[in-house]
Amino acid sequence: MDNARYQQMIYKRIHDYMEKWSQTPFVIEKEIYAFLHSLKGTAGSIGLPQLSVLASEKLSSLDMQSEKQWATAEWHDYLAPLLVHVETDQTNHTSMPIIEPVVQTHQQTGEQEFILLIDDDIVFISYMKKILEEQGFSVMVAYNGKRGLELVYEINPTIVFLDVMLPDKSGFHILRNLKSIKKDRMFVAIISANDSDENKIQAYRMGAMDFIAKPIDKDLLIAYVHNRLTYKNELERSVILDELTQTYNRKFMNSQLQKLIKQYERHAELFSIAIVDLDYFKKVNDTYGHLIGDEVLKGFANLVMTLKREQDIFCRYGGEEFVILMPKTNSEGAYILVERLRKAMEVKFFTANNTSFQVTFSAGVAETMAKNLHPQKLLEQADQALYKAKQSGRNQTIVFNYLAEIIKKRVHIKIVVIDDAENIRELVVRYFEKLGLNDEFDVEVMSFADGVSFLQASWYALGSKYIILLDANMPEMDGIEVLKQIRQQYKSRDVIVSILTDREEDELVLQALENGANDYIIKPFDIADVSNKLVNLINRLFV
The missing domain is CATH 3.40.50.2300 (Response regulator)
Known part of the structure; x- marks a missing residue:
């Protein structure tokens, strides 16, 4: 990506700061520190390493908390080497346009992972936002800590890049709040031009996953994001089995349902879904105890795993409810399969305290079509059919009738x-x-x-x-x-x-x-x- 646009933006920002400071009798030292701190990280990230080094050198002699007043002549002399470098570099690049058209080269992919940038440097966040969006990621930005926390609640980002120095609250204060939120698998990376051991230790102790020093290299940033997202996906894949029945769990069912919907959208490959609920299961637990109830669940799961087709995906939905995803199967084929399972379960015996008993199930089936192509809609339709099966006496399979559906407000x-x-x-x-x-x-x-x-x-x-x-x-x-x-x-x-x-x-x-x-x-x-x-x-x- 061409950095010229962002380099011109940072030159303009330096010019604006100098002009603003020249109109005041003095500048507070902590303001100069904040300016150089931001410049150090951003300049190196957008291809101006010498400017970043100069900012770092000047920064080392300042106190970030100091209220010392610098007269115009003082701060101008102190920053003179930096200003001379800027003027020289701008002269050598006068042909570079300040504004270029933004060309989106990435393609939108299915479900996007949200990345949140919390930083008060508009040049830096614009640069990072462009890099990440070119890779196909959905990026949102917050200019202060208050807005950053609001967005964490609202969009549940996968990765948060958090600067230490913010205009309203410190990044560590925000990190403490993020830790209390405990969002599922949200990676927080502290980014700062001050990569001291003290800052790193504090960041890690407060729950940050990573500490990334400014300036940030483009290739390193992209590799980091892909690494964290891959790690997140591997974590999710490692926890896909229900512990009791050793069938797939609800989270895995949701991901597979999404994949089947995408296949339908791309190749018109229809599929059906069934929700299965064991009849009077509470009575089994009350009569024989929860340990026997667990044995019934495991016995039912083993039966289905033995009789189902290889391509069918069998998952525990919760409690005594299970879901069967049946690829390339219409509602008629799904009904035949579920009925075969129901009849096998109907004649299966379980034993407790030298007593044999049987357990049946009810099932509702829904088939994909253009009008219900959404996970929640499919599950709702299968659940409605299951409800009718239970209301009609249990131990039966009912297929959802789309024409009979009560149209809900969209x-x-x-x-x-x-x-x-x-x-x-x-x-x-x-x-x-x-x-x-x-x-x-x-x-x-x-x-x-x-x-x-x-x-x-x-x-x-x-x-x-x-x-x-x-x-x-x-x-x-x-x-x-x-x-x-x-x-x-x-x-x-x-x-x-x-x-x-x-x-x-x-x-x-x-x-x-x-x-x-x-x-x-x-x-x-x-x-x-x-x-x-x-x-x-x-x-x-x-x-």
Whole structure:
């Protein structure tokens, strides 16, 4: 990836700092420390190693807590070698454009792993975000610790990159809170330009999985993410068996169900699912004890494993409930298989205290079709058929009848575009009106020319979910003010907000992330790429 764009961004940021400091009578030493600390890590990451070394050298003489006041002449003389290097390097690269079009080269893959970046350096997080998104990962960013913690709750990221120095709270404070959350298999990596042993020890003792020193090498970052995700997948694969019955467990069943759905989408390979529930199992436990009950569960599992076909996937769903996934099998074939199992179980005898007894089961079957192509929908349909089997006297198999289903209210998704550019509004409205997501969602598209008319409109309806594309620069009321009012009432679980901006390094991006924006989109944009990103968020947060 070409680093020129990010190098020009960091040069501009240095210039902005110098200009701001020149307009004040003095600068506090801890402000200079924070500036150099950030520069040290970011410059090395984006291909400016000499600038990183200079920042590191100057940093070594400063105290991060010092309130000492530096007059203009003092700090200017102290930073002179660094400023001369910047001016020289910029002169040698005057042909490099500050802004380049962002070209998405990666392809969207099925289920995305979320990666969260918590850092107050917009150049650094923009650089990391671009690298990771080019690899096909879904990346969200937080500019301060407060927003970072909110996003951990809202999106359940797999990997969190957490900077030590943040504008509101230290990274270690955030790490302590993350440890108390105890998200399942969430990897937290501390990133900092200060890789002292003291910081590393504190990070590891507080539960961080890794400590990564800035500057960060692109190839190392990519390798790290792939390594952690592979490790996570291996952990999950190592815990796929139910301890009692030695059949697959519910987690594995869910993953296999997802795979079968994808095969149906790609190759139209239908399959069926059955939920099986042992009849009156509580009575077995109450009469013969839980140890005998366990023997019944194991005996039933052995029977199914012996009689099922090789391609069938048999899983314990929970308690006395089991699920059978039957690839390349329609509902008629599934019924025949389950009935064969039911009749075998019906004549099987169990023994307790010199007494023989029998246990039967009821089953519900559902077949895949375009209208139910979702894990929860398939399970619900099989469960409805199972309920009818139990209500009809138990010890029988019933196939779900789609035509008899009571139609449930679908999730209502409203995509709202707020932009004073008419062509942007028309582009988004036309695209999403034609798109359609799936049978789980009703999609409605709304547009507003300014934030005032949006806030005055009755746009929110309880029970709906919202994706808001919000222009950062609008007349009367800018996007940041609109965003603040949205976040005063609505969380990301109901309303996702993505800021539209013309410049990636614009200060508005920082304000937007700070005030609760979920993402930002750079204009001009490819509407298909925006659509892929939004659909992924919808499936991840609203399903």
